Amino acid sequence: xxxxxxxxxxxxxxxxxxxxxxxxxxxxxxxxxxxxxxxxxxxxxxxxxxxxxxxxxxxxxxxxxxxxxxxxxxxxxxxxxxxxxxxxxxxxxxxxxxxxxxxxxxxxxxxxxxxxxxxxxxxxxxxxxxxxxxxxxxxxxxxxxxxxxxxxxxxxxxxxxxxxxxxxxxxxxxxxxxxxxxx
Numbered sequence: 266x267x268x269x270x271x272x273x274x275x276x277x278x279x280x281x282x283x284x285x286x287x288x289x290x291x292x293x294x295x296x297x298x299x300x301x302x303x304x305x306x307x308x309x310x311x312x313x314x315x316x317x318x319x320x321x322x323x324x325x326x327x328x329x330x331x332x333x334x335x336x337x338x339x340x341x342x343x344x345x346x347x348x349x350x351x352x353x354x355x356x357x358x359x360x361x362x363x364x365x366x367x368x369x370x371x372x373x374x375x376x377x378x379x380x381x382x383x384x385x386x387x388x389x390x391x392x393x394x395x396x397x398x399x400x401x402x403x404x405x406x407x408x409x410x411x412x413x414x415x416x417x418x419x420x421x422x423x424x425x426x427x428x429x430x431x432x433x434x435x436x437x438x439x440x441x442x443x444x445x446x447x448x
Contacts, residue, residue: 276399279418284394287425291387294324294428297435297447303376317438318376320431321383322346328386331424334406335417337393340385394421 301317313319326346329339394417402418405411414420439447 334410335393
């Protein structure tokens with residue numbers, strides 16, 4: 266029989282590898298986004314998935330969603346991000362709700378602020394994943410991810426997959442804009 270200590274060590278190892286993978290994919294995404302011009306914030310209803318603004322706002326909302334499913338406290342999202350939910354995830358999808366969303370239009374206009382918000386959301390999600398104990402890693406998600414993730418480790422795995430999907434998405438956006446290959 267395997268000892269409880271060995272099981273915890275295995276869970277910690279899986280958690281650490283998943284978090285490292287998530288960070289590596291995120292670094293690649295940021296690298297691909299580095300020289301892509303972002304326009305000022307426009308509500309997602311006026312952008313398409315072929316725009317980098319859509320990718321940035323979609324990921325920002327997704328990080329909040331995953332953080333909540335890990336049992337963490339996501340940062341409040343601006344009202345436009347919350348209202349754009351259906352166009353980013355589809356009706357009835359991964360709802361992101363915040364008790365008091367920020368509604369200041371000034372904070373939603375700058376590409377630099379959009380990127381800072383995205384980075385802060387990623388860091389918050391990563392911390393929530395790092396702070397899980399081995400027994401918490403194996404708990405069911407604290408939200409709607411339970412439909413497709415059996416536990417919180419799977420939430421982190423799905424987040425890494427999702428980040429990779431949008432890394433390829435950004436590579437296609439770069440190609441469509443005539444930017445040189447990044448690798």
